[in-house]
Amino acid sequence: MSEHKALVLDEVRKFHQEQQPAGGFVPGVTEIWPSGAVLDEDDRVALVEAALEMRIAAGFTSRKFESSFARKLKRRKAHLTNSGSSANLLAVSALTSPLLEDARLKPGDEVITVACGFPTTVNPILQNGLIPVFVDVDLATYNTTVDRVAAAIGPKTRAIIIAHALGNPFPVREIAELATEHELFLIEDNCDAVGSLYDGQITGSFGDFTTVSFYPAHHLTMGEGGCVLTSNLTLARIVESMRDWGRDCWCEPGESNKCLKRFDYQMGTLPAGYDHKYIFSHVGYNLKTTDLQAALGLTQLAKIDEFCAARRHNWNRLRAALDGVPHLMLPEATPKSDPSWFGFVLTVLPDAPFKRADLIAFLEDRKIGTRRLFAGNLTRHPAYIGQPYRVVGDLTNSDIITEQTFWVGIYPGLTDEMIDYIASSVKEFVGQPR
Numbered sequence: 001m002s003e004h005k006a007l008v009l010d011e012v013r014k015f016h017q018e019q020q021p022a023g024g025f026v027p028g029v030t031e032i033w034p035s036g037a038v039l040d041e042d043d044r045v046a047l048v049e050a051a052l053e054m055r056i057a058a059g060f061t062s063r064k065f066e067s068s069f070a071r072k073l074k075r076r077k078a079h080l081t082n083s084g085s086s087a088n089l090l091a092v093s094a095l096t097s098p099l100l101e102d103a104r105l106k107p108g109d110e111v112i113t114v115a116c117g118f119p120t121t122v123n124p125i126l127q128n129g130l131i132p133v134f135v136d137v138d139l140a141t142y143n144t145t146v147d148r149v150a151a152a153i154g155p156k157t158r159a160i161i162i163a164h165a166l167g168n169p170f171p172v173r174e175i176a177e178l179a180t181e182h183e184l185f186l187i188e189d190n191c192d193a194v195g196s197l198y199d200g201q202i203t204g205s206f207g208d209f210t211t212v213s214f215y216p217a218h219h220l221t222m223g224e225g226g227c228v229l230t231s232n233l234t235l236a237r238i239v240e241s242m243r244d245w246g247r248d249c250w251c252e253p254g255e256s257n258k259c260l261k262r263f264d265y266q267m268g269t270l271p272a273g274y275d276h277k278y279i280f281s282h283v284g285y286n287l288k289t290t291d292l293q294a295a296l297g298l299t300q301l302a303k304i305d306e307f308c309a310a311r312r313h314n315w316n317r318l319r320a321a322l323d324g325v326p327h328l329m330l331p332e333a334t335p336k337s338d339p340s341w342f343g344f345v346l347t348v349l350p351d352a353p354f355k356r357a358d359l360i361a362f363l364e365d366r367k368i369g370t371r372r373l374f375a376g377n378l379t380r381h382p383a384y385i386g387q388p389y390r391v392v393g394d395l396t397n398s399d400i401i402t403e404q405t406f407w408v409g410i411y412p413g414l415t416d417e418m419i420d421y422i423a424s425s426v427k428e429f430v431g432q433p434r
Helices: 003-018 041-052 060-072 084-094 098-103 119-127 146-152 172-181 233-243 291-301 304-322 356-365 396-404 416-431
Strands: 077-081 110-114 131-135 157-163 185-189 209-213 226-230 344-348 405-408
Touching (some): 003 041, 041 291, 077 233, 084 119, 084 226, 098 233, 157 172
Parallel strands (some): 110 157
Antiparallel strands (some): 077 226, 209 226
């Protein structure tokens, strides 16, 4: 490192330290966000160093992150994307590739998913001309069950895509076994659950694909960004092609003739010897990220175990403090799981003498941020009216979640004092005479 660069980065560290807010937590004044990034001086230095080196496209740092993150999630290959939404789009789209021959998904094929969640788990199904098959979830865990998924399998079913709800794993081992039994693809949407365990195994390591988001709300952040991971090398190659414009060549931008056959290919009806860097084997996208984001991702990844431990600590502290509070359903971990929680979810019971809106208004007035359990029942949103889909069973619990459920934060930026204030505020509201 040059002396000048070292001086710049040293000044960046000093600048970061100067930016730290003065004073401590003030109940009712200090904002308690439901989610957010936890960024330190190493993160700031990493971004500035990447900028100083003008690493403005995907390159060495992106590849280093992909390799490190794949090892963390016990997968062979990881491909960075510009968002978690793009990661889901790539994972579903890859299953339509002609390279999968008879196994490929075709328009009209069905994909099982849950009705209650975030739309970007479902949208790629519709965007590829496939049919979502919606099933309900359980209350308390907010995940679906093996029985519900099994009941939804029909003659047109080809895949399953489910998110681990708020970091709480769905019964992924059993659903993976069900998928294998019926020759279905399984995509784990792991965007809220990095570091969670199911049956002693890390989530994201069960399915054909797993997807992750690096939006600031998530377990580690790049600002924006996402990732698709798999241990199937054919699927990995398809994802890389579709992410990178659909091209057939695997050389990085700026590389040439890495395979030593750049002008020896004949594909499609192109003339023999057409430049392989400009041969396209998929109808693809440009969904790449940059080394600036990957540099931040690497420093965040070094802290992921610490972040996950803080999430578990905060969730457990809040769960213990609220145990026994009437009129509220408290969350429960899925049996056999050890979640790395995304949020702390509460459902107002039907016989409560207050409404969800009343409790939320009370908390928000105290600067305690709240969020819905994402979209609730997606079939009730205007975007999906008139869209093709099938529902198996009823969606009673998804409707209850839409009407009665919300969550508060437990992310690593919250202190014990903040968690205790959330708990005391909830208990104060519930205990008020009505």
